[in-house]
Amino acid sequence: MSQTCKTVTVAGGGLSGSEAAWQLARRGVKVRLYEMRPNKMTPAHETGLLGELVCSNSLGGEKTTTTAGILKAELSRMGSLIMECAERSRVPAGNALAVDREGFAAMIDEKISNHPNIELVREELTELPEEPAIIATGPLTSAAMAEKLASLTGEEFLYFYDAVAPIVDVSTVDMTKAFKANRYGDEGDYINCPMNEEEYKIFWRELVNAETAPRHDFEVEQMRHFDGCLPVEVIAKRGEQTLLFGPLRPVGFEAANRGETPYAVVQLRQDNSEGTLFNIVGFQTNLKWGEQERVFRLIPALRGAEFVRKGVMHRNLFVCAPRVLDGCLRFNGREALYIAGQASGVEGYLESTATGLAAAVFAYAQLRGEAMPEFPKETAVGSLLNYLRTALPESFQPMNVNLGIFPRLGKKKIRKRTERCEAYARRSLEALGRFIEERAELFPA
Structure with a gap:
């Protein structure tokens, strides 16, 4: 040409x-x-x-x-x-x-x-x-x-x-407070970030009270019909225990977590072929960006994490x-x-x-x-x-x-x-x- x-x-x-x-x-x-x-x-x-x-x-x-x-x-x-x-x-x-x-x-x-x-x-x-x-x-x-x-x-x-969902730089995840495993297996590709009951309740309380980002009117109307990926804060507002039966369910990790069942588990999943970026599974969110960092850093393994991309809806x-x-x-x-x-x-x-x-x-x-x-x-x-x-x-x-x-x-x-x-x-x-x-x-x- x-x-x-x-x-x-x-x-x-x-x-x-x-x-x-x-x-x-x-x-x-x-x-x-x-x-x-x-x-x-x-x-x-x-x-x-x-x-x-x-x-x-x-x-x-x-x-x-x-x-x-x-x-x-x-x-x-x-x-x-x-x-x-x-x-x-x-x-x-x-x-x-x-x-x-x-x-x-x-x-x-x-x-x-x-x-x-x-x-x-x-x-x-x-x-x-x-x-x-x-x-x-x-x-x-x-x-x-x-x-x-x-x-x-x-x-x-x-x-x-x-x-x-937000994406974090995996090199900034505190692996002393996390472990790698798939559910119901002692080895795997997911990074799992456990929380005890006190940590989870603090996290849940801050999540349901965090400030959300405004959306255009036309987006609000269209999103009413988009229920496949509810914001994590919306799920949380349905009850203190709801997340524990959804994205934070703790079952299946006993073998990898020193034989203990965590109270809640946040999973990170690889997001690029190089394995440098991981997304927070099930954490689609409409929180304001500053609120995302504040609340999600209440997860112990993510306290020092760098959020390379914030969640959006x-x-x-x-x-x-x-x-x-x-x-x-x-x-x-x-x-x-x-x-x-x-x-x-x-x-x-x-x-x-x-x-x-x-x-x-x-x-x-x-x-x-x-x-x-x-x-x-x-x-x-x-x-x-x-x-x-x-x-x-x-x-x-x-x-x-x-x-x-x-x-x-x-x-x-x-x-x-x-x-x-x-x-x-x-x-x-x-x-x-x-x-x-x-x-x-x-x-x-």
Whole structure:
């Protein structure tokens, strides 16, 4: 496929779609960007501006002492439109990068609308294009496009709700207060975190009184019909003993737990192929994020745990990436059809931006007839792409950038988290610099 023959279609004018369109346009590629707003609104958006933020005006930590800061540094190094507009519309927020929501979106809208290589089409795209295309329609993808994606991927690999349990970095679990075993066996793959009666009652009391996160009205209505994964706090409110007959049931662990029957057992299940991330089984939750850490750290083995992803329950469309994508954000069997943003299986504003940028680089390489690039796994962008490729399909859920998906630094353990992040950041930016130098034809100055 030569670069001279085709226009690339981008569907969706959120962060990922805007970033993808910009990255292709600055490389000299003609882009047709479809955005259905304001002609057709979503339940969460208020304007027709490209890049409108709907949940928060914060883009997370700014310094490379955080994983969000590592990702920001990489995006800035690769000429991200979203990062440029964020810097120019920032508002005071301590160590976080927060933006003037309206000013930020207006800036993105103006830059995209006035780029000579971008044709902005204010219509809903309802068919999957045959020509090169990036689908970046987001978690609130319209019904028509969702139907096309379901036909392409198979309905069983397209999900419409997040009902997600928290995920912890397994290296931060206190194994002196936990044991590995399967139920009714003395060996196994689960990490089991027992509690005695006093510990459980304290945990239960704090859980049922913890503060929950607000949801949009349309999500509340839809969630009434989604009973398969009730929030753990809802189960707990049905009675003090209810959890002991559900996700915390203690039976079957006597052999592995020194012959004793615990009062309650919280199980952790492996969540990635490397075995660095474990999810808390049955702990789908709608608690506020700070409340999740406070309450779940009452479990003795998790008192010092790092929660690399918090639990969420909200409407969210995404594909089962390890089943339906090829590692370069392309749908299996469709060499010129890419997906980016939250629908690709990442979570978060900047993570969505990163996949938009990566999809544009992949598409550009294909247009030029170049070998597909492989973002280094040592980078935040590369680690996200690797997660989408290697995560366990049976338990796949969208993921934020976190240290648990990076390759480990080595045998020497750095205990202070900020220092550990800085070490990852140094390695990341060095790897990214080498990658850009080696594939200079794909990265304009």
